[in-house]
Amino acid sequence: MGSAQMVDVTVMVDDGHKDDMPAVAGRLKAEGFVLDELLEGIGVMTGKVPATAVAALTGVTGVSAVEKNRTDYRTQSH
Amino acid sequence: MARSRTRPASSPPPPPAGGETETGGDLTGKYLVLLRDDGVKEGLQAIKDATGLKEVCNAADYGAAAVEMTEANDAEVFMLDKLRVAVVDADPTQLGGLRSAAADDGAILAVEPERIMFALIPPPDVSAGLLPFEYLRGYKDAVDNLYAALTGERANGDVAAELAAARFADTAQFTWGLQATRVSQSRFSGRGVRVAVLDTGFDLDHPDFAGRVVTSQSFVTGQAVKDLNGHGTHCIGTALGSQQTAGGARRYGCAFRGDVFAGKVLSNQGSGADSGILAGINWAVTNQCRVVSMSLGAPTQVGEPFSPVYEAVAQRALRSNPGTLIVAAAGNESSRPGVIKPVGRPANCPSILAVAALDANLGIAPFSCGGINPSGGGVDVAGPGVGVFSSWPDPALVPGGPARYRSISGTSMATPHTAGIAAMWLEARPGSTAQALWQLLTGNARRLALPSRDVGAGLVQAPV
Numbered sequence: 001m002g003s004a005q006m007v008d009v010t011v012m013v014d015d016g017h018k019d020d021m022p023a024v025a026g027r028l029k030a031e032g033f034v035l036d037e038l039l040e041g042i043g044v045m046t047g048k049v050p051a052t053a054v055a056a057l058t059g060v061t062g063v064s065a066v067e068k069n070r071t072d073y074r075t076q077s078h
Numbered sequence: 079m080a081r082s083r084t085r086p087a088s089s090p091p092p093p094p095a096g097g098e099t100e101t102g103g104d105l106t107g108k109y110l111v112l113l114r115d116d117g118v119k120e121g122l123q124a125i126k127d128a129t130g131l132k133e134v135c136n137a138a139d140y141g142a143a144a145v146e147m148t149e150a151n152d153a154e155v156f157m158l159d160k161l162r163v164a165v166v167d168a169d170p171t172q173l174g175g176l177r178s179a180a181a182d183d184g185a186i187l188a189v190e191p192e193r194i195m196f197a198l199i200p201p202p203d204v205s206a207g208l209l210p211f212e213y214l215r216g217y218k219d220a221v222d223n224l225y226a227a228l229t230g231e232r233a234n235g236d237v238a239a240e241l242a243a244a245r246f247a248d249t250a251q252f253t254w255g256l257q258a259t260r261v262s263q264s265r266f267s268g269r270g271v272r273v274a275v276l277d278t279g280f281d282l283d284h285p286d287f288a289g290r291v292v293t294s295q296s297f298v299t300g301q302a303v304k305d306l307n308g309h310g311t312h313c314i315g316t317a318l319g320s321q322q323t324a325g326g327a328r329r330y331g332c333a334f335r336g337d338v339f340a341g342k343v344l345s346n347q348g349s350g351a352d353s354g355i356l357a358g359i360n361w362a363v364t365n366q367c368r369v370v371s372m373s374l375g376a377p378t379q380v381g382e383p384f385s386p387v388y389e390a391v392a393q394r395a396l397r398s399n400p401g402t403l404i405v406a407a408a409g410n411e412s413s414r415p416g417v418i419k420p421v422g423r424p425a426n427c428p429s430i431l432a433v434a435a436l437d438a439n440l441g442i443a444p445f446s447c448g449g450i451n452p453s454g455g456g457v458d459v460a461g462p463g464v465g466v467f468s469s470w471p472d473p474a475l476v477p478g479g480p481a482r483y484r485s486i487s488g489t490s491m492a493t494p495h496t497a498g499i500a501a502m503w504l505e506a507r508p509g510s511t512a513q514a515l516w517q518l519l520t521g522n523a524r525r526l527a528l529p530s531r532d533v534g535a536g537l538v539q540a541p542v
Binding site: 072 | 307344348351352353355357359360376377385386387390391394395407410422445487489490491
């Protein structure tokens with residue numbers, strides 16, 4: 001049982017489960033997801049998951065997309 | 079799922095259910111459907127399948143001379159075989175079907191609202207019952223532009239010829255950008271419209287904002303809203319700055335009676351992550367902000383698809399009640415004329431309004447990204463983005479900076495012009511949905527002699 005490196009992810013909840021996000025969060029937890037924030041206004045969860053489990057999250061009922069957290073956003077001025 | 083084709087640069091998302099386009103006559107309410115060269119029959123069937131429409135009027139049936147105008151107008155589908163384009167009278171549901179079909183690898187290449195370029199052509203003589211050649215030529219121009227949007231080639235010269243280049247300069251009264259966008263002539267102020275600017279925060283004590291109601295929150299761990307960068311204060315100034323500045327400087331703000339929502343999603347160092355940006359959008363939507371301005375982005379590679387997360391978020395925001403339009407900077411990675419980089423993330427999402435930057439001669443800014451990605455990443459409109467004068471934090475916050483004002487450049491600067499003008503449109507057309515607002519911005523944009531790849535529908539214009 002080696003502990004895989006945790007990565008930050010963004011999870012999109014599909015329209016059919018947007019009003020039942022805690023239940024989706026519960027199913028994600030079973031896959032190793034650790035919830036940081038529940039953004040109910042837009043149907044998104046942010047959190048962490050073992051790097052090896054990212055792909056598994058996309059198969060969770062109620063999840064429409066999973067992306068790794070990008071941190072390279074910048075102001076767009078000179 | 080990711081779409082496989084480029085959305086034409088000026089194409090808005092589907093209009094609201096049951097709603098009409100609100101563009102002052104710039105859109106007809108019908109749609110142009112572009113078909114593959116070798117797929118006219120197959121395309122017509124795909125249109126029927128996607129929409130359930132059956133009444134087809136085919137220009138080929140009328141020979142070379144003319145088409146019965148009344149029949150062409152009444153037909154649900156008016157087919158122009160030679161141009162490989164169909165004019166379809168689609169309702170929002172049918173439009174959705176067409177767009178889905180366009181996303182598949184079939185005979186339908188693109189769908190675009192029938193738009194103003196036809197109004198530049200003398201209207202057909204309906205009383206004579208004929209569809210003149212000039213009218214058909216208008217469709218051909220439209221097809222050329224659709225191709226240009228799909229391939230990134232230069233837009234058709236007939237459209238480009240509408241307007242000559244203009245020159246603007248800052249005056250004692252107004253920035254050049256407020257003049258170029260007609261904000262300086264407008265009677266609207268975005269009164270009561272909530273506009274969220276998600277950026278590096280805000281100088282909450284800036285004297286030009288004295289007496290304004292400002293709602294603010296930081297989504298950057300360990301940093302207060304206070305803007306120690308300057309970029310956020312500059313962008314908020316452009317979108318929402320006051321009509322009369324405290325020290326007599328020229329006016330630089332668009333929606334001077336809009337409600338300021340300052341969300342800090344970028345650090346004082348000017349960088350940020352999905353987690354903070356999405357939390358900021360959630361905050362703005364939950365607070366019923368009608369417009370979200372994001373002068374931020376991450377570079378994309380050629381061929382990189384848009385983010386399904388941001389696209390779904392933007393669609394939900396558009397559909398929410400009362401509806402939120404997200405406006406974002408196209409990105410600054412280009413070095414024109416030699417290098418044109420693709421629109422950045424998340425502006426490359428089809429349901430986020432991507433804003434390019436223009437200079438004071440209404441030329442494309444050398445750094446401004448273009449709609450070159452075949453996966454949704456078009457430019458939608460352009461705004462003033464070179465030498466833009468606006469508010470800057472107290473020098474005590476950002477040492478070394480000039481007091482209270484600064485002129486800087488970027489698609490970052492074009493974006494809050496568009497957001498502030500969006501708020502002005504919402505005041506001018508109260509009750510507009512977010513999708514209708516999208517159409518107001520693109521449909522009323524000033525056409526430019528530049529490719530839609532670079533400027534989308536053109537220079538954003540305020541209601542006057």
